Structure formats: C-alpha cells, structure tokens
Amino acid sequence: MLELRDVTAGYVRKAPVFRGVSLTVRPGQAVGLLGPSGCGKSTLARVAALLHHPDAGTLVVDGTPVRRWRHRAPRAQRTAFGVVFQQARLSADPRLTLTDLIAEPLRATGRREGVGGRVAELAATVGLTSDLLGRRPHEVSDGQLQRACLARALVLRPRWLVCDEMTAMLDASTTAALVRVVEDYRAETGAGLLAVGHDRVLLDRWCDRTVEWHTLTGTPTDTPIGTPTGP
Amino acid sequence: MTERAPVLSVRGLSVRFLMPGGRRVAAVSDAHFDVAPGECLALIGESGCGKSVLASALLGLLPGNARTAGAALLGDLDLLAADERTFARTVRGRLVGLVPQSPAAHLTPVRTIRSQLEETVAELTGVRGRAALRRAAEAAAERAAFPVDHLDHHPHELSGGLAQRAATAMALVGDAPLLLADEPTTGLDRDLVDRTVDELRRHVDNQAGDRSRALLMITHDLAAAERIADRIAVMYAGRIVELADAADFFGAPGPRHPYSRGLLDALPDRAFTPIPGLPPELGALPDGCAFAARCDRATDACAAPPPLTAAVACHHPHAALTEAADRA
Numbered sequence: 007m008l009e010l011r012d013v014t015a016g017y018v019r020k021a022p023v024f025r026g027v028s029l030t031v032r033p034g035q036a037v038g039l040l041g042p043s044g045c046g047k048s049t050l051a052r053v054a055a056l057l058h059h060p061d062a063g064t065l066v067v068d069g070t071p072v073r074r075w076r077h078r079a080p081r082a083q084r085t086a087f088g089v090v091f092q093q094a095r096l097s098a099d100p101r102l103t104l105t106d107l108i109a110e111p112l113r114a115t116g117r118r119e120g121v122g123g124r125v126a127e128l129a130a131t132v133g134l135t136s137d138l139l140g141r142r143p144h145e146v147s148d149g150q151l152q153r154a155c156l157a158r159a160l161v162l163r164p165r166w167l168v169c170d171e172m173t174a175m176l177d178a179s180t181t182a183a184l185v186r187v188v189e190d191y192r193a194e195t196g197a198g199l200l201a202v203g204h205d206r207v208l209l210d211r212w213c214d215r216t217v218e219w220h221t222l223t224g225t226p227t228d229t230p231i232g233t234p235t236g237p
Numbered sequence: 238m239t240e241r242a243p244v245l246s247v248r249g250l251s252v253r254f255l256m257p258g259g260r261r262v263a264a265v266s267d268a269h270f271d272v273a274p275g276e277c278l279a280l281i282g283e284s285g286c287g288k289s290v291l292a293s294a295l296l297g298l299l300p301g302n303a304r305t306a307g308a309a310l311l312g313d314l315d316l317l318a319a320d321e322r323t324f325a326r327t328v329r330g331r332l333v334g335l336v337p338q339s340p341a342a343h344l345t346p347v348r349t350i351r352s353q354l355e356e357t358v359a360e361l362t363g364v365r366g367r368a369a370l371r372r373a374a375e376a377a378a379e380r381a382a383f384p385v386d387h388l389d390h391h392p393h394e395l396s397g398g399l400a401q402r403a404a405t406a407m408a409l410v411g412d413a414p415l416l417l418a419d420e421p422t423t424g425l426d427r428d429l430v431d432r433t434v435d436e437l438r439r440h441v442d443n444q445a446g447d448r449s450r451a452l453l454m455i456t457h458d459l460a461a462a463e464r465i466a467d468r469i470a471v472m473y474a475g476r477i478v479e480l481a482d483a484a485d486f487f488g489a490p491g492p493r494h495p496y497s498r499g500l501l502d503a504l505p506d507r508a509f510t511p512i513p514g515l516p517p518e519l520g521a522l523p524d525g526c527a528f529a530a531r532c533d534r535a536t537d538a539c540a541a542p543p544p545l546t547a548a549v550a551c552h553h554p555h556a557a558l559t560e561a562a563d564r565a
Binding site: 092138148175180182204206208 | 499
C-alpha cells in the first residue's frame with residue numbers, strides 16, 4: 007500500500023500548497039489524480055515519491071512509515087519508486103548519453119554488473135533503437151527522450167510508479183506507446199501507479215480509479231458521501 | 238472553402254539544413270497548402286516532424302544554415318524571397334501575428350506586460366503620446382481578454398493562461414491578416430486549452446474591418462485541432478501527407494492516410510493503440526514513402542515516394558468512403 011494520510015505540504019512554511027490530503031494506492035492499482043495546473047497535485051506526487059518533505063502528515067509505504075525524504079531516505083525505500091516527470095528535457099542530465107541516462111540508477115546503487123543487458127532490454131521495451139542510445143538529450147526528440155526517462159524509471163524494477171504529467175508534451179501516438187509500456191510493466195510485476203495529470207479522458211482510460219483533486223482537499227464533511235470517483 | 242483569394246498560399250516550400258560534414262537535413266519537403274480568409278488550418282504531426290521549421294520559414298526566423306525553395310505568397314509578397322529588412326518592417330506583427338509556443342519564454346521577463354504592450358502598440362500603429370498609448374494598450378489587452386488590472390504584472394507573476402493571453406494581445410495589435418499559432422497550448426491543462434483555442438477562433442471570426450483573418454495553428458494536440466480547425470494538414474517526416482476537411486477527418490469517413498488513421502487511433506477516447514516504431518530521422522529519410530516502415534498497408538510500390546494526389550500522399554490510401562466501395 008502507498009498511503010498518504012493528512013499530508014500538508016508546500017514550499018513556504020506558513021503558506022502550504024495544500025493541507026490535510028489523504029490518498030491511498032493499493033498494490034497493483036493504478037490511480038489517476040486529476041486537477042488543474044497549479045493546484046498542488048505535482049507536489050503531492052513528489053511527497054509520495056519521497057522527493058519532497060511534507061510539513062505535516064504521514065506517508066506509509068508497504069507498511070513502513072516514511073521518516074526521511076530525498077537523499078536521506080533509506081535506499082530500499084527510495085529504490086521502490088520509479089518517477090517520470092513532465093519535462094524530459096529538464097529531468098535528463100544533458101551530458102549523459104541515453105545509455106548512461108538509463109543505466110544511472112544501476113550505477114548509483116552499485117549494480118554495475120549486467121548494465122549492458124538491462125539497458126538493451128529496456129531500450130527495446132520502450133522502443134528506442136540502438137543508434138539513439140549513443141546520443142545525448144539534445145540530439146533526440148522530446149518523445150524519444152521521454153522514452154529514455156521511462157526506461158530509467160523502470161530500470162530498478164520499482165514496486166511503485168509515479169508519473170507526473172508524463173505525456174503532457176507528447177503527441178497522441180507516443181502517449182499511447184508510453185502508457186502501454188507502463189501497463190505492460192505493471193501487468194508483469196504487479197507494481198502500483200500514481201498518475202498525475204489534467205487530461206480526464208486519458209486518465210479514465212489509463213487508470214483503475216480517477217480521483218479529482220478537489221475531492222481530496224475539501225474537508226470530509228463537505229464531500230457528499232458516495233461521490234463517484236471511479237470504479 | 239471560399240472564392241476569395243487565399244491569405245497565405247504555400248507552393249512547394251522546402252527547407253534544408255546544411256550540417257557540418259556536408260550532411261543535409263530535409264526538415265520540410267515540397268509543402269503545398271492555402272489558408273483562406275476566415276479559415277483555420279491546423280497543421281498536425283508529432284514533435285520533430287518539421288512543423289515549427291515551417292512556421293519559422295514563414296516568419297524569416299530560420300537559422301543561417303537553412304536553405305529554402307518554393308514560394309509562400311502572402312498577398313503579393315513571397316515570404317521565402319523577402320529579406321530581413323522586409324520581415325522586420327512589414328511582415329512580423331503587421332502581416333503575420335505570431336502566437337508563440339511558450340508565452341512565458343516569449344515575453345521579456347524584466348518588463349511589465351503594460352510596458353511591452355505599449356511598445357508593441359507604438360511600434361505597429363500610429364498611436365503617439367503617453368496617454369494615448371496607455372489607452373491603446375488597455376484596449377489591446379481587452380481584445381485578448383487580458384484583465385487590465387494585471388497589466389502592471391511581470392510575466393512570472395502570471396498564470397499560464399494569462400501569459401498566453403498577453404502574448405495573444407501582442408500578436409493581435411498589428412491587425413495582421415494571418416495569425417500563426419505555434420503549439421499555443423503545449424503544457425496547458427484541458428480547460429485552458431479549450432479557452433485558448435476558442436479565443437483564437439474568435440479572433441478569426443471577428444473580422445477586423447473589411448479584412449478577415451486567417452489562422453494557421455501548428456499543434457500536436459488533436460483535440461485542440463478538432464475543436465477549432467476548418468481544415469487539417471497532416472505532416473509526417475517533413476512532408477504534408479494529407480489535407481482534409483476537419484469534419485471529414487475527425488468524423489466520417491475519417492482520415493485517408495494510414496499515418497493520420499494511426500494518430501487518431503492512438504487517442505485515449507479511441508483505440509489508444511500507438512503507431513509501431515519511430516519516425517525516421519530527417520537527416521536520413523528513405524528514398525520512398527517515409528511511413529512505409531511503420532505502415533501495415535505497405536507494399537513494393539512504397540519504395541517510390543508517393544505524390545500528393547487527391548489531397549493524400551500514399552500508395553494505398555483508405556478510400557474516401559470505404560463502406561460504400563465495399564458494397565459496390
């Protein structure tokens with residue numbers, strides 16, 4: 007389970023972006039989080055992926071409460087998450103070739119052996135050809151770079167995937183291709199997914215359950231019981 | 238569409254980039270299309286297919302290593318033959334208004350919207366004098382539904398939607414007959430996309446005096462294109478592979494080129510199936526049909542480049558009325 011309970015988070019102590027948000031993703035479940043831009047859904051996703059320390063509230067990952075975030079989080083917890091961001095250009099080190107980009111989490115966790123095989127296998131999964139793997143980010147298109155970023159997120163075989171507007175910059179065909187890669191991976195491994203976005207049609211098609219941001223932030227008594235949020 | 242002369246008439250436009258080592262990148266190849274007054278043409282295709290290069294060519298913003306061929310006629314003026322002086326003095330803002338891809342990056346970050354809008358008004362219109370400029374800038378802001386009380390804000394203080402309106406306000410100041418919107422909705426959420434494109438459409442429908450505007454919208458957002466376009470041009474690997482009426486394209490009988498079909502089938506409210514493979518590199522295009530490697534209808538005929546006949550460049554297009562043909 008990935009459980010966010012009463013989380014308050016933001017960037018300025020006295021003015022949090024949101025207060026008291028709770029959200030649960032069961033193992034193997036795909037939850038879509040839908041909201042307008044600027045509502046704080048990306049911040050919530052960053053808290054869930056251990057990338058942003060909340061001001062208050064608890065995060066429980068597979069039964070273990072999280073006490074430390076970012077680089078202070080224990081490695082076993084950190085590597086349970088694969089994250090894909092909206093802007094591939096901003097989330098890829100411009101100095102690395104796509105091969106090194108995909109292999110970086112393996113190197114960072116001391117798993118150098120078998121890097122070549124794992125990168126080749128993932129490149130095939132996300133649809134990158136071998137001539138692209140030797141290039142750096144500025145030599146490939148947005149869609150190709152996002153394919154590499156997805157491969158990087160999968161390289162440690164995470165139990166949880168957090169996709170923050172993964173496809174907002176991509177064309178329809180690349181969107182469908184990357185969603186299929188995520189779903190194939192989840193079918194194979196039983197990983198859970200938190201997909202953040204603003205495209206209701208996409209999230210409804212992709213996820214088991216779509217949650218609207220405003221239903222999370224409203225106080226529980228204001229939310230009518232039985233409000234449909236998906237199956 | 239209409240019997241009136243087109244606002245923009247693109248004839249055989251090609252753009253080649255000369256790269257180090259004598260390589261050539263064929264970014265745009267032999268594009269033909271017209272945009273009529275009061276019409277919105279959406280140019281769709283995936284990133285890296287040459288859409289934005291085409292826009293840059295129309296604005297004289299290509300880098301120095303680009304070589305163009307063909308013609309792009311805006312009235313009597315051939316944009317491909319125009320020099321920088323002509324672009325600066327008569328084209329940009331006056332004949333072609335650009336609605337940019339990323340308004341936050343397009344606006345000057347260290348100046349207020351008011352100061353930038355007043356400068357644009359002073360540059361493009363005859364308005365002179367501080368009070369008159371102030372009034373004209375406020376009128377220009379209102380035309381693009383930009384709230385006047387936000388005029389003294391800097392770009393970073395605006396939301397994505399307001400920044401888009403500020404940029405649109407500047408594009409409209411010169412009453413240009415052609416509006417060119419290059420990915421105006423990238424990164425905006427769905428409500429904002431709908432509002433932005435509806436506003437663009439309104440500026441096409443609201444005729445400026447006796448002249449009516451035309452809109453060329455470059456986008457990879459098919460939903461945005463469906464919402465406002467009259468006609469669709471599909472670009473793949475630097476070529477326009479299909480030109481179609483928007484209603485036919487998105488409704489029945491549907492697109493005729495297999496690539497266009499694939500794009501629509503990839504939408505989450507349709508089959509949600511990706512097109513297999515990746516588009517070819519523009520620097521190493523195949524001799525024949527560039528889509529053949531990904532196409533389930535490909536045959537030996539696809540080793541030769543397909544001509545654009547009957548508005549579709551394919552050896553095996555889907556029939557305009559498939560079911561009727563089957564029954565016959």
